[in-house]
Amino acid sequence: MSSHQNKTPISQIVDYWAPRIDECDLSVDWSEAEEYCWNCGSPKDLTRCHIVARSLGGQDIPSNYVVLCRKCHEEAPNVDDPRIIWDWLIAHKATFYKTYFIEEGWREYEFIYKRSVDEELSYIAEQSSTQDLDRFQEILKAAVSRSTTHWGQHTPNKATIAGTVRMALLQYADECGVKLPEARAKTLTPKEYLT
């Protein structure tokens, strides 16, 4: 982190990019781009992020900034080609308004368990010949109370969301009389891990 005080106001950064980038490609609309992170849509801890870092020759001008929350700032690419950060931002666009972290959690679920949440639900439906997505939503809402955030985080991280979905899927599968395939060859029950 640099202690350098840059003078470029966020409004100038928005004014520069609004006519150049289609807001349909981002998680925020340009009308609210001064108040929300362009990657995840969070209003918290907003920062100006250099597109090309100063150490790589980037300048303190509106065209060399995007607006990101602190968390996304840490995850943003730090390279000298200005196209790369836009590839990253556009790939992370949330499908629905303010669902960025949920979608991150869904992607993390697939990374960990090698099947998407939709595939798991289809598997349960096939095995049990029943499908009650309202019941699954109910279980999922209840499972959220079994999760929390690490110190300093304002939203659950993607691994927490993936884990919450897993707990809900396990319970839902159980109620449907289905055993979900495990990600690993040998897993213990929660009690066996804790004793």
Ligand SMILES: [Zn+2]
């Ligand atoms: Zn963010």
